[in-house]
Amino acid sequence: MYAVVEIQGSQFKVEKDQKLFVNRIDAKEGSKVSFDNVLLTDDGNKVQVGKPNISGTSVEAKIIAHKKDDKVIVFKKKRRKGYKVKNGHRQPITEIIIQGISEKKVATKKEVSSEKVPATKKEVSSEKVPAAKKAPAAKKAPAAKKAPAAKKAPAEKKAPAAKK
Numbered sequence: 001m002y003a004v005v006e007i008q009g010s011q012f013k014v015e016k017d018q019k020l021f022v023n024r025i026d027a028k029e030g031s032k033v034s035f036d037n038v039l040l041t042d043d044g045n046k047v048q049v050g051k052p053n054i055s056g057t058s059v060e061a062k063i064i065a066h067k068k069d070d071k072v073i074v075f076k077k078k079r080r081k082g083y084k085v086k087n088g089h090r091q092p093i094t095e096i097i098i099q100g101i102s103e104k105k106v107a108t109k110k111e112v113s114s115e116k117v118p119a120t121k122k123e124v125s126s127e128k129v130p131a132a133k134k135a136p137a138a139k140k141a142p143a144a145k146k147a148p149a150a151k152k153a154p155a156e157k158k159a160p161a162a163k164k
Helices: 119-127
Strands: 003-006 010-015 019-023 031-036 037-044 048-049 059-077 081-105
Touching: 003 019, 003 031, 003 059, 010 019, 010 081, 037 059, 037 081, 037 119
Parallel strands: none
Antiparallel strands: 003 010, 003 037, 019 081, 031 059, 037 048, 059 081
């Protein structure tokens, strides 16, 4: 039997008596911890997939030791600038051993009554009241048309000037 469980933000496929290195867990060495965020279980016959996790299922583990992971080197360089920086760190980890995967049976709820109780919201929605229509806006009377402007009389032609 195996399970996929989320521990400290990472997902692991675990089985009974398996040793595992996970991100640092805040508990003493030798103490027992339980992980409830089980995403999938498989017992050989039946596979259960959670939505997003399986309720009532947990994975029990025992903390063996707190350690540091291998050193990670961080090297930064900018070419032609003479810039070089070398840093490193060792990530704190916890070594655990899986002691078991437990499934708790969830009792099913019995039906209270066989009659269906009508919902009050549905009754309200079935008696739809038509929405009140807005009154059409009052139409403005068309503006009075102006009389066309009177035409000017053509200007009189002047007689040509006399030549001297």
